[in-house]
Amino acid sequence: DSDELIEIQNYxxxxxxxxxxxxFGKYEGRNVIFVSMESLQSFVINEEMNGHVVTPFxxxxxxxxxxxxxxxxxxxxxxxxxxxxxxxxxxGFLGSGNGAAFFTNGENTYTSLSQRLGENGYYxxxxxxxxxxxxxxxxxxxxxxxxxxxxxxxxxxGEGQSVSWGMKDIPFFEQSAQILGQVEQPFAxxxxxxxxxxxxxxxxxxxxxxEYDSNSGTLNRYFQTVRxxxxxxxxxxxxxxxxxxxxxxxxxxxxxxxGISELHHKAMAQYLGKEQLTAYDHALLxxxxxxxxxxxxxxxxxxxxxxxxxxxxxxxxxxxxxxxxSDVEFGNDLFSEEHPNFxxxxxxxVVTSDYVYTQDVCYDRxxxxxxxxxxxxxxxxxxxxVMHYSxxxxxxxxxxxxxxxxxxxxxxx
Ligand code: GP9
Ligand code: MN
Numbered sequence: 338d339s340d341e342l343i344e345i346q347n348y349x350x351x352x353x354x355x356x357x358x359x360x361f362g363k364y365e366g367r368n369v370i371f372v373s374m375e376s377l378q379s380f381v382i383n384e385e386m387n388g389h390v391v392t393p394f395x396x397x398x399x400x401x402x403x404x405x406x407x408x409x410x411x412x413x414x415x416x417x418x419x420x421x422x423x424x425x426x427x428x429g430f431l432g433s434g435n436g437a438a439f440f441t442n443g444e445n446t447y448t449s450l451s452q453r454l455g456e457n458g459y460y461x462x463x464x465x466x467x468x469x470x471x472x473x474x475x476x477x478x479x480x481x482x483x484x485x486x487x488x489x490x491x492x493x494x495g496e497g498q499s500v501s502w503g504m505k506d507i508p509f510f511e512q513s514a515q516i517l518g519q520v521e522q523p524f525a526x527x528x529x530x531x532x533x534x535x536x537x538x539x540x541x542x543x544x545x546x547x548e549y550d551s552n553s554g555t556l557n558r559y560f561q562t563v564r565x566x567x568x569x570x571x572x573x574x575x576x577x578x579x580x581x582x583x584x585x586x587x588x589x590x591x592x593x594x595x596g597i598s599e600l601h602h603k604a605m606a607q608y609l610g611k612e613q614l615t616a617y618d619h620a621l622l623x624x625x626x627x628x629x630x631x632x633x634x635x636x637x638x639x640x641x642x643x644x645x646x647x648x649x650x651x652x653x654x655x656x657x658x659x660x661x662x663s664d665v666e667f668g669n670d671l672f673s674e675e676h677p678n679f680x681x682x683x684x685x686x687v688v689t690s691d692y693v694y695t696q697d698v699c700y701d702r703x704x705x706x707x708x709x710x711x712x713x714x715x716x717x718x719x720x721x722x723v724m725h726y727s728x729x730x731x732x733x734x735x736x737x738x739x740x741x742x743x744x745x746x747x748x749x750x
Contacts, residue, residue, distance in 0.1 A: 354675035362658025368586040371527040376596025379624035394571040410627040415683035420472040422593040429650035429666025431727035446737035452482040465529035466504035506569035514576030553604035592625025645680035681720030
């Protein structure tokens, strides 16, 4: 046993929001389809670029009767980019502060979302048309107890179906849906898109809107590749409906991390119609869209809870009726009345419903103006604990102790 783990487990348990009784287990037995939307940020949602709608399909979901749209949701990734977002969603705590945990700690023991789903009868997988060793995924997915990785070898990339980093999103979703129509149910999977990745390149026939007109080619092309990805998501939904998987599934979609870095601040300011961007603006620009689409739920709405990728693990497990009460995780159920409206970023920044803490300054979100640091202090302290404990779990491989206890207690039952 480990004293460090006991302390962390106590902290995690003491900071867990209560469950929402009405939502817990409401969708027990449904398949879960996560879609990691490459580099997608919230600033394009329900907006136009020079008169062109950028995300028509996702915009329709923000108004959809079967979709919960989370409009103040943030990525929490660091240097590990896509892999960090996977790490956070799987584990419910932050990735490493000085590298990609997928590389540095790919052989640790984890109590992942996929593992919990597997214990509850789910067939778990990841679908991503890239080489299996990119981000050390092949090794890490074993540690996360993911049953199968549909990597590039699971796909047939025909003439004209590849651009830039690899397989285009539309054929990727078409072939993925075909596979999902055949695997045993219930399944849980994560599809990772690729086309909307820097340097944001497309072939002519896939450009559905023109480029933007700033001095940043990166931002200019970004709108086009986002528009293409949006189209691919629409195709995916159609395919899932056609093969019968749709009705018995929950589809969770989230942006993995920012696509436009602070290097492009001038062009971003132009697009947003601002003179210049401040540290406060840059923090809020880390918002990524998140949707929980539940066919037949008929309860869809916008939810403005201030939340982040860490919150997905408990939220989804609870919808399926799987308890996380004893799990070491720091996210909170997004349907809980007690959600803390708090997001720690991996670099020390903190966003709450009321405040933003960045670069040693505390801002009031009601005015966007600087305010006294005291009002940010409780959130800063909480963020420091989450960062510190996440680092400890990773660097000392602490969940190997948790897993021993968990297995013993389950054998006794
Ligand atoms: C690569 C894809 C992109 O497989 O996940 O990785 P990123 O550069 O966004 O971390
Ligand atoms: Mn990515």
